[in-house]
Amino acid sequence: MKPIQNKLFISGKFVDACDGASIDVLNPHDNSVITRVAEAKAADVDLAVQAAARAFPKWSAMAAAERGKLLLKLADRIEAEADDLARLEAMDTGHPIRDARQIDVLRTAACYRYFGGMADKFQGSVVPVEPGFLNYVQRMPIGVVGQIVPWNFPLMFTSWKMGPALAAGNTVVMKPAEITPLSTLRIAEMMAEIGFPEGVVNIVVGYGATAGQHLAEHPGVGKIAFTGSTAVGRRIVEASKGNLKRVQLELGGKGANIVFEDADIAAAVNGSAWAIFHNQGQACIAGSRLVVHERVADEFLDRFVGLAKSIRVGDPLDPETEMGPLTSALHRDRVLSYVGVARDQGGSILTGGKAPNNAGLAAGCYVEPTVVRAKPTDRVSQEEVFGPFVTVTTFRNDDEALQIANSTEYGLGSGLWTRDLSRAHKMAAAIRAGMVWINSYKRVNPGSPFGGVGQSGYGREMGFEAMHDYTEAKSVWVNVDAVIPPHFKR
Ligand code: NAP
Numbered sequence: 332m333k334p335i336q337n338k339l340f341i342s343g344k345f346v347d348a349c350d351g352a353s354i355d356v357l358n359p360h361d362n363s364v365i366t367r368v369a370e371a372k373a374a375d376v377d378l379a380v381q382a383a384a385r386a387f388p389k390w391s392a393m394a395a396a397e398r399g400k401l402l403l404k405l406a407d408r409i410e411a412e413a414d415d416l417a418r419l420e421a422m423d424t425g426h427p428i429r430d431a432r433q434i435d436v437l438r439t440a441a442c443y444r445y446f447g448g449m450a451d452k453f454q455g456s457v458v459p460v461e462p463g464f465l466n467y468v469q470r471m472p473i474g475v476v477g478q479i480v481p482w483n484f485p486l487m488f489t490s491w492k493m494g495p496a497l498a499a500g501n502t503v504v505m506k507p508a509e510i511t512p513l514s515t516l517r518i519a520e521m522m523a524e525i526g527f528p529e530g531v532v533n534i535v536v537g538y539g540a541t542a543g544q545h546l547a548e549h550p551g552v553g554k555i556a557f558t559g560s561t562a563v564g565r566r567i568v569e570a571s572k573g574n575l576k577r578v579q580l581e582l583g584g585k586g587a588n589i590v591f592e593d594a595d596i597a598a599a600v601n602g603s604a605w606a607i608f609h610n611q612g613q614a615c616i617a618g619s620r621l622v623v624h625e626r627v628a629d630e631f632l633d634r635f636v637g638l639a640k641s642i643r644v645g646d647p648l649d650p651e652t653e654m655g656p657l658t659s660a661l662h663r664d665r666v667l668s669y670v671g672v673a674r675d676q677g678g679s680i681l682t683g684g685k686a687p688n689n690a691g692l693a694a695g696c697y698v699e700p701t702v703v704r705a706k707p708t709d710r711v712s713q714e715e716v717f718g719p720f721v722t723v724t725t726f727r728n729d730d731e732a733l734q735i736a737n738s739t740e741y742g743l744g745s746g747l748w749t750r751d752l753s754r755a756h757k758m759a760a761a762i763r764a765g766m767v768w769i770n771s772y773k774r775v776n777p778g779s780p781f782g783g784v785g786q787s788g789y790g791r792e793m794g795f796e797a798m799h800d801y802t803e804a805k806s807v808w809v810n811v812d813a814v815i816p817p818h819f820k821r
């Protein structure tokens with residue numbers, strides 16, 4: 332494996348923090364220290380914003396195809412170093428290496444490639460206004476963009492944010508979650524090697540309350556794009572007020588996953604397990620609420636619980652592992668605390684609810700796949716647990732299923748399993764969510780808009796939507812040969 336990069340990346344150089352501070356980065360498999368990484372605070376964020384501001388005029392004026400070429404090269408480099416990058420991500424986050432290699436790394440490359448191709452294809456428009464006038468609309472980059480991401484999919488999420496921002500001609504100050512900064516720093520190294528101009532991307536690893544807050548408040552930042560919890564999302568909006576910067580929020584979720592009585596049960600069992608247990612359930616779009624028709628509930632649950640019990644939980648670096656540890660001990664404790672919350676309100680634990688009974692995993696942040704029977708109004712059915720923890724509730728008819736699906740404050744991902752085409756489309760239209768998967772779950776693609784409604788935030792990542800969100804419309808009026816009667820008759 333390559334040496335691990337552990338410094339801040341500012342103006343094209345890897346540097347220590349101004350005050351020399353650093354943070355331990357742990358491997359959640361055994362809580363051993365992987366490295367210590369430089370900790371950015373306000374002064375470092377200031378330097379990063381200044382560097383991004385200096386880089387902006389040239390970067391935004393560069394031919395879009397040239398910006399695209401650099402992103403395409405980055406995609407190729409990521410694929411060439413896929414094994415190494417997957418290992419780094421697995422060690423830092425706990426993602427099973429199998430997923431890190433086949434999902435995180437490949438989707439990251441695909442995302443940079445998509446936006447590399449997008450750079451010179453995203454275009455403005457000409458508006459048919461009054462005769463004699465030409466009105467054209469250009470999509471202008473915003474300037475310096477601040478981006479803040481959480482720890483659940485650090486490699487992938489930085490690509491979702493940096494890909495479109497850079498393609499559109501913005502420069503970036505990125506704050507990764509301080510517990511999982513390593514793959515982001517590796518990407519910065521690749522960018523430097525490939526020839527991204529200095530200052531176009533700056534990485535400030537640091538805590539949310541210091542580095543993140545300062546970035547969100549910064550008057551030199553034109554937009555803040557945030558992925559994280561709904562509570563912190565609200566703080567980001569507050570912090571953005573000073574200079575009225577644009578805000579994009581990808582927040583929490585409580586995905587309803589509905590299994591109708593006519594579903595292909597085998598497919599629904601498998602897909603629903605993927606929906607919740609992939610990445611140990613640490614996904615905003617996780618299908619964390621199973622809503623199952625009462626007629627098929629026994630059969631479905633029997634098979635679903637059986638599958639949950641059989642999932643191979645273990646060392647992320649073992650290629651046989653299907654579920655790794657949660658990403659931090661703090662978070663593991665938070666997830667486990669919901670077992671008591673479920674019981675207090677009458678919920679029953681069908682399987683899991685504790686750390687695995689395996690001495691080899693005792694030092695890590697492991698939680699067994701957990702299935703809980705609960706009422707739709709229970710806290711565990713309403714609050715985001717963000718772990719391998721799924722609630723199950725039953726319904727009698729489509730109206731009730733819809734009512735349950737729409738009964739949380741969130742509206743991000745959702746799924747439904749049925750063979751009835753008309754029911755599928757009717758439900759998809761009525762579910763209050765940014766994304767609906769029919770007979771599958773958790774599909775994402777760089778071309779397809781990603782984001783939520785309600786307390787799940789606003790704005791969209793991916794596709795043309797992201798390019799719109801990372802640009803401003805500029806309307807230019809040209810008097811070609813319009814005859815305007817004088818307004819002031821002199
Ligand atoms: P979080 O606590 O909201 O943190 C997210 C990021 O914001 C971290 O980098 C964090 O730094 C930073 N931050 C914290 N306080 C801040 C402040 N006052 N100002 C600026 N930045 C601040 O979320 P998390 O617990 O790490 O991540 C899990 C959450 O993310 C879940 O709610 C999940 O649903 C959501 N999520 C949403 C999506 C989506 O696309 N909708 C995708 C994935 C995850 P620290 O590391 O210091 O906390």
Ligand code: MG
Nearest residue numbers: 357358423510
């Ligand atoms: Mg870590």
